[in-house]
Amino acid sequence: MVFNSFNFIVFIIPVLLLYWIIFKRSSVLQNVFLLLASIFFYAFADWRFLILLIASILLNFYLGLKIHNAEKESKQKMFLNIGLVFNIGLLLYFKYFNFFYEGFFKALNLFGLDSNHNTLKILLPLGISFFTFQTLGYLIDVYNEEVKPNQNLLQFSVFIAFFPKILSGPIERAANLLPQIEKKRLFSYNIFTDGLRQILWGLFAKMVIAEKCAEIANPIFDNFENQSGSLLLLGAFFYAIQLYADFSGYSNMAIGVSKLFGLQLMRNFSTPFFSTNISDYWRKWHISLTTWMMDYVFTPLSFTLRGYQKKGLVISIIATFILVGFWHGANWTFVFYGLLHGIYFIPLVYSGKMNKSEIVAKGKWMPSFKELFKMLALFVLIMLTDVFFRANTVTEAFNYIASIFSYSLFKFPNELLSSSYIIGIVLIAFFTIVEWKHRERLHDFEISNYNIIFRWSSYIFIFLLILFFGKSSETFIYFQF
Incomplete structure (x- = not known):
């Protein structure tokens, strides 16, 4: 049941009406209803792993209390380690077992040993990368005494299972979401309408921009050996936009739907393509994952390696981004994708500019030539690196990029004159202009302070674009992670 489906409309309308009319009397009633709705939502997506989700909630709730109540640090660490083994173990088994399993037998082949084996059929539970990272962060925060453990199983269950974010995030932090769940939510017209605006923009990003880009990029990637370098470059361009519009669209919809229930999730994208260096890009791309990795991987690792100064910092960054890549999937393409992004930080580290975030053309209509x-x-660097994200193998990605930089790169692609390409480029241009205009606002379509005629004209125009150019899709790229 994806946000851009008819099933979701049938689901969300009665849920909202019941939530604000029948269950608005107390936070307990609101949370009971949200939990039931979330369980139904997850079961509708894949009921087979509902028990796994419930087991994860119960064990992590119990471990959070045990860590807090333990009098000795050794016991606190023991309970934390149990949580780490359980949560990381879930990921390693369901998401990465076959990766290491296949790698083991490939290694045997290298030594000329018999490696006949059958690949195990392990189903990947939906949302496992997101809710396990959320529970891991919760336990580490409790251990570090950055948050107090939640004492209410109902509230904690909603924190983990809340349906707008369960499938593809954002990866929420206890300090942000739990306090909101603990208190009664009051209906706010301004928050509700802002949520609807964010949902509308998310639908446009996914159904129009991402799907139009996919329509162009997929045939190019699927048959890249027979394409010119100029067309392959266009394919990489459209895929980079598709990846951003697909996931930022989902995130906007998830955050918007949450606002309809009076809950504010963290922002997950902040116009990353308007960044001027790789550090700023990652502050704005998949923010919930980036901040999670910075807090729980990079910070302790860089502290451990602080004696090596800038070399230690480089090692910490590269190791962190290899994990960022590997988090996305059990494939060497993702590992290489993360490695490349880590390497891109090296000039910033040695120039001392890693922590300098440049605000592009703040308060101005246009950027400077330098910006x-x-x-x-x-x-362009991100666009070419995204080829590794899209490719099936590292070799395929290298071949794709090598084919771009051939003599045919200077051949004019006739496809660019087709109606599909022209429409795609015009829509992307409109999408880019709107995001540029709102790059300093709370989200990409925050137009609450505009006059009513402009607002409603914008709503109608976006709706018509979705109606005429939108395509429905039952999948999002990040559902596979």
């Missing part, structure tokens, strides 16, 4: 050049150069 525009940096943005375009970074985008």
Whole structure:
């Protein structure tokens, strides 16, 4: 049941009406109803792993209390380690077992040993990468005494299972979401309408931009050996936009739906393509994952390696981004994707600019030539690196990029004159202009302070674009993670 489906409309309307009319009397009633709705939502998506989700909630709730109540640090660490083994173990088994299993037998082949084996059929539970990272962060925060453990199983269950974020995030932090769940939510017209605006923009990003880009990019990637370098470059461009519009669209919809229930999830994207360096890009791309990795992987690792100064910092960054890549999937393409992003930080580390976040053209209509050049150069670098994200193998990605930089790169792609490409480029241009205009706002379509005629004209225009150019899809790219 995805946000852009008829099933979701049938689900969300009665849930909202019951939530604000029947169950609004107390936080307990609101949380009971949200939990039931979330369980139904997850079961509708894949009922087979509902028991796994419930077991994860119960064990992590219990471990959080045990860590807090243990008098000795050794016992606190023991309960934390149990949580780490359980949660990381879930990921390793369901998501990565076959990766290591296949790797083991490939290694045997290298030594000429018999490696006949059958690949195990292990189903990947939906949302496992997101809710396990959320529970891991919760336990570590409790252990570090950054948050107090939640004493209410109902509230904790909603924190983990809340349906807008359960399948593809954002990866929420206890300090942000739990206090909101603990208290009664009051209906706010402004928050509700802002949520609807964010949902509308998310639908446009997914159904129009991402799906149009996929329509162009998929045939190019699926048959890249027979394409010109110029067309392959266009394919990489459209895929980079698709990846962003697909996931940012989902995140906007998830955050918007949450606002309809009076709950504010963290922002997950902040116009990352308007960044001028790789550090700023990752502060704005998949923010919930980036901040999670920075807090729980990079910070302790860099502290351990602080004696090696900048070399230790580089090692910490590269190791962190290899994990960022590997988090996305059990494939060497993702590992290489993360490795490349880690390497891109090296010039910033040695120039001392890693922590400097440049606000592009703040308060201005247009960027300077220097800012525009940096943005375009970074985008091209990201665009080419995304080929590894899309490819089936590392070799395939290298072959794709090598084919771009051939003599045929200078051949004009006739496909660019087709109606599909022209429509796609015009829609992307409109999408880019709107995001540029709102790059300093709380989200990409925050137009609450505009006059009513402009607002409603914008709503109608976006709706018509979705109606005429939108395509429905039952999948999001990040559902596979």
